[in-house]
Amino acid sequence: MENAASRQIYKKPFTKKIYPYLFIAPFALLVFVFFILPAIATIVMSFTDLNASMKPKFVGVTNFTRIFSDYNLPQILWNTAIFAVLSLAISLLFALIISIATQYFLKGKLSAVLYRVLWLIPSIIPAVVYVTFWKYVFDPTEEGFLNSLMQQFGIVSDPVSWFTKGAMAIVILATIVSTISGGMILLSAAINSIPEDLYKAARVDGASEKSVITKIIMPTLKWPLMYITISELIGFVSSYFFIMLLTGGGPMRDTTTLSLYAYQQAFNLKYYGYGAAVSLIVVFISFILTLFFLRLFDFDQMIRPSRIED
Amino acid sequence: MITLKNIVKEYEGKQEGNKAVDGLDLEINKGEFVALLGPSGCGKTTTLMMLAGLLKPTSGEIYFGGRLVNHVEPKDRNIGMVFQSYALYPHLSVRDNIAFPLRERKIPKLEAYERAKETSKILQIDHLLDRKPAQLSGGQQQRVAMARALSKNPEILLLDEPMSNLDARLKLDVRDEIRKIQRNLGVTTIIVTHDQEEALAISDRVAILNGGKIQQYAPPNELFNHPVNLFVASFLGNPPMNLVKGTLEEKSGNQVVATNGFEYVLPEDRRLDKTHMGKQVLFGIRPHDIMICDSTDMQAIKMKIDLVEHLGSGKLVKAIDPQHKLETMIRILTGNEIEVNSGDNVYIKFKERKFHIFDMTDNGVNLLQYR
Numbered sequence: 001m002e003n004a005a006s007r008q009i010y011k012k013p014f015t016k017k018i019y020p021y022l023f024i025a026p027f028a029l030l031v032f033v034f035f036i037l038p039a040i041a042t043i044v045m046s047f048t049d050l051n052a053s054m055k056p057k058f059v060g061v062t063n064f065t066r067i068f069s070d071y072n073l074p075q076i077l078w079n080t081a082i083f084a085v086l087s088l089a090i091s092l093l094f095a096l097i098i099s100i101a102t103q104y105f106l107k108g109k110l111s112a113v114l115y116r117v118l119w120l121i122p123s124i125i126p127a128v129v130y131v132t133f134w135k136y137v138f139d140p141t142e143e144g145f146l147n148s149l150m151q152q153f154g155i156v157s158d159p160v161s162w163f164t165k166g167a168m169a170i171v172i173l174a175t176i177v178s179t180i181s182g183g184m185i186l187l188s189a190a191i192n193s194i195p196e197d198l199y200k201a202a203r204v205d206g207a208s209e210k211s212v213i214t215k216i217i218m219p220t221l222k223w224p225l226m227y228i229t230i231s232e233l234i235g236f237v238s239s240y241f242f243i244m245l246l247t248g249g250g251p252m253r254d255t256t257t258l259s260l261y262a263y264q265q266a267f268n269l270k271y272y273g274y275g276a277a278v279s280l281i282v283v284f285i286s287f288i289l290t291l292f293f294l295r296l297f298d299f300d301q302m303i304r305p306s307r308i309e310d
Numbered sequence: 311m312i313t314l315k316n317i318v319k320e321y322e323g324k325q326e327g328n329k330a331v332d333g334l335d336l337e338i339n340k341g342e343f344v345a346l347l348g349p350s351g352c353g354k355t356t357t358l359m360m361l362a363g364l365l366k367p368t369s370g371e372i373y374f375g376g377r378l379v380n381h382v383e384p385k386d387r388n389i390g391m392v393f394q395s396y397a398l399y400p401h402l403s404v405r406d407n408i409a410f411p412l413r414e415r416k417i418p419k420l421e422a423y424e425r426a427k428e429t430s431k432i433l434q435i436d437h438l439l440d441r442k443p444a445q446l447s448g449g450q451q452q453r454v455a456m457a458r459a460l461s462k463n464p465e466i467l468l469l470d471e472p473m474s475n476l477d478a479r480l481k482l483d484v485r486d487e488i489r490k491i492q493r494n495l496g497v498t499t500i501i502v503t504h505d506q507e508e509a510l511a512i513s514d515r516v517a518i519l520n521g522g523k524i525q526q527y528a529p530p531n532e533l534f535n536h537p538v539n540l541f542v543a544s545f546l547g548n549p550p551m552n553l554v555k556g557t558l559e560e561k562s563g564n565q566v567v568a569t570n571g572f573e574y575v576l577p578e579d580r581r582l583d584k585t586h587m588g589k590q591v592l593f594g595i596r597p598h599d600i601m602i603c604d605s606t607d608m609q610a611i612k613m614k615i616d617l618v619e620h621l622g623s624g625k626l627v628k629a630i631d632p633q634h635k636l637e638t639m640i641r642i643l644t645g646n647e648i649e650v651n652s653g654d655n656v657y658i659k660f661k662e663r664k665f666h667i668f669d670m671t672d673n674g675v676n677l678l679q680y681r
Contacts, residue, residue: 197397200364205411205458206385215410219401 045276052270063277072253072261080257083172083243084236091176091232092225095183100217103191116188122178131245134174138162167247167255175242179235183228190224191217226297233293234286258282312338312361312466312498317370319356319522330356332522334370338515341496343489345509348519349545355470357519358502362468363387374466385414387466390459390497394471396451398443404430404454405439411462429461432491449480456488460495467492469501473508485512506546510534518542540674543594543666549626549641551666552600554593558586558667567593567667571636572611580663582677591677592668597626597643599664602656610657613640617652625650629658 046063050056067073098119102112122130137145140161147159162170194216202212240260243249249256249264256264259282266275319331331353338344346354359365360372363384372379379387390411398407405426406413412422430436433453443451452472459467472488473481489512492499503509509516510530517527518541526538537543543551556569565576565587574593576582603610613629616639627642627650642658650656668674 195395195397197393197395198399200362201391201393201397201399201458203364204362204384204389204391205462206414207410208414211414215402216399 042276042279045273046280048273050272050276056273059273063274064281066274067278067281072256075253076256076258076261079168079253079255080237080259082168083175083255083257084233087172087175087179087236088229088233090172091179091183092228094176094180095187095228096221096225098180098184099187099191100213103188104212104217116181116184119184120181123181127241128245130178131174131242134170134246138170140164163247164251167251171243171246171255174246175236175239178242179232183232186224186228187221190221194220222297226293226299229297230290230293233289237286237289238282258285311340311373311375312336312500313371313373314357314361315371315373317357317360317372318368319353319360319365320368329368329522331360331367334519334522334524336517336524336527338498338500340375340498343492343499343501343512343514345513345516346500346502346519347506347509347516348504348525350504352519353522354502354504354519356522358468358470358500361466361500362389362391388462388464389466389468390462390464391468392452392455392459392470392472394474396443396455396475398451398454398458400443402442403439404435404441404443404446407443407454408439408457408461410458415462426457426461429457432460433457433487448475448477449484452476452484456491460491460497464497467497467499469499471503472501474503474505481508488512506548510546518545520545536676537666538676540592540594540668540676543668543676547596549597549643551594551596552638552640553668554636554638554640556591556593558582558589558591560584560587567591569593569636571631571633572609574660574665575609577662580678582667586669586677590670592670592674594666594668595660595664597641599661600640600642600658601661602627602642602644602648602650603659605657607657607659610659613656613658615650615652615654615656618650629656 045056047058047060048056049059049062098116102116106112139145139147140159140163142148142151142159144159144162146162147156150156151159198216199212202216207215237257238259240257240263243255243257243260244263247255249260258278262275262278262282264275265271265278314334314336317331317334317336318329320329334353334357336344336357346357348354356365360367363379363382367380374387399410402410405423408426408429409419409422412425413419417425427436427439430439433456435450435453435457438446438450438454443454446454452475455472469488473484476484485508488499501509501512510533513530515527515529516533518525518533520541526533526542528536533542534546537546540553544553554569554571556567556574559566559568561568561573565581567574567576605612612632614632615627616630617628619626619628621643624646625644625648627644629640629642630636632655640658644650665678667677669677
């Protein structure tokens with residue numbers, strides 16, 4: 001039965017309306033203070049000649065034109081590319097191999113779990129401790145772990161100066177060992193979500209291991225792989241922490257990447273304006289790469305609704 | 311022909327003596343449609359998995375037409391299988407799903423696709439070949455799963471609860487269709503189900519399992535009319551069989567089942583061996599074998615109607631003993647033409663020779679099973 005009361009439109013009280021904003025507010029504030037403000041500051045700074053004297057002057061796009069005439073740029077870009085591409089490729093490959101091995105071939109075995117836990121260790125120990133470990137391993141003196149080991153077995157007579165030739169390799173090694181676990185966790189979880197019945201069906205259908213991996217497991221990993229690729233790539237392009245602690249960008253500029261260069265310009269040489277401009281270039285590169293991989297993995301398809309008809 | 315001999319399956323980690331399948335013998339003829347029916351945990355799915363080769367029996371032998379297959383891999387058993395979840399490969403199109411078993415046998419792509427198309431026509435899904443499983447309805451997915459199982463022309467088709475994810479109406483259609491396809495192809499088919507109606511409707515023979523053992527293996531009507539024991543009798547039938555506690559007695563030359571509420575005189579040709587006299591038994595009669603009658607009828611029992619449920623095609627009448635001596639309620643299935651209301655006093659009688667007597671001293675064996 002219809003009456004006046006039931007036809008009346010329900011009005012949300014004001015307090016109910018503000019609740020959502022009230023809940024969001026603290027985090028919005030944090031995001032604003034720690035993400036948006038610094039971003040704006042960086043952009044503003046990149047158009048000034050702010051330096052140690054702290055008397056900034058607007059200089060237009062001078063900083064940017066200076067980057068492209070910087071004689072260090074080709075080597076730094078090359079270092080960045082080598083570092084990011086190799087780190088990404090190797091850590092993805094290992095994460096994939098470990099996940100498939102432990103979640104498919106050794107599924108449910110205790111050894112598989114222990115093995116994955118082992119890989120998690122590098123990512124949970126503090127970076128400084130972790131880097132010290134690698135410095136000890138590749139120490140150029142006789143005290144170094146690798147040198148003393150090789151001398152003991154008589155492979156070399158004089159200690160090898162590892163960082164002179166192989167600095168980039170060491171940097172990449174240290175980086176991937178600590179990043180593999182992140183991808184591994186996501187991929188393992190994705191493989192674990194594949195219903196057991198699919199494997200059973202594949203066995204009944206006589207599928208080879210290769211078919212199981214290429215037709216059942218790999219397609220499931222498409223989206224996690226996309227996420228890992230993009231997030232790790234951005235991480236590699238913009239990270240300088242390990243490199244700074246391990247080699248400081250040296251020897252010479254052999255391991256200086258774009259983001260480390262930005263850091264050095266800003267905080268070692270106090271060219272804040274120029275550093276800000278270089279870091280904006282890093283952001284721009286990351287943005288372009290993200291768009292590229294979203295396209296490559298056909299991200300549109302994931303957010304498109306599926307079609308079900310009876 | 312498929313032969314299972316004394317199959318035992320124990321799962322690792324389970325306590326000793328806790329067997330999923332416990333000494334199971336089964337023979338399935340070529341081209342036969344057999345259902346494994348039972349409550350959950352009865353071992354029916356385990357048995358199917360052993361037939362598929364996805365599980366290995368702890369002991370016992372499985373023969374496919376004389377060939378011992380205990381250690382033969384699933385792919386070498388020439389079986390097709392439909393899973394309860396359908397287990398379609400989510401990232402392959404319907405066409406690739408159906409062709410998958412063929413492609414894995416190194417059949418060239420074009421030929422595999424051609425055969426996939428033929429199979430899909432049998433199941434009337436040839437218009438869906440380019441879709442992905444997620445773009446199909448449940449019924450369509452079920453057909454794709456059937457097509458994939460049949461595309462390699464298997465000798466044996468294994469169906470693991472294939473219809474439990476379909477709605478009631480669709481189930482009836484799919485059931486008929488599976489039966490029709492099975493007849494046309496002549497493929498030996500084993501279906502696992504917990505739905506008795508489905509099992510009885512679709513199969514040539516039904517094996518009723520409980521506790522890892524086969525209780526009875528017979529054609530549907532025999533199972534229904536001649537259950538060998540109390541489990542089969544009470545498991546089958548909806549509404550379930552009425553079971554009344556009683557004692558077998560000899561009274562003035564007649565054998566009777568004496569219960570608290572009534573005494574039922576066994577007909578001459580249903581007389582039991584004298585050794586059974588004095589035993590505790592359950593007297594069983596199905597709801598549709600009870601009639602509402604006049605007080606003058608032979609062996610009429612006075613009852614009071616407690617509840618009448620309308621089932622559409624008839625009425626389910628629940629009657630109690632007016633003197634409350636009989637603990638059990640009696641369910642009676644009647645036609646709509648019978649006018650009864652709750653609170654009425656009526657007389658009921660049992661249709662002749664439709665009753666069962668289960669020996670409670672011997673695991674509920676049906677004392678009349680061999681008649």
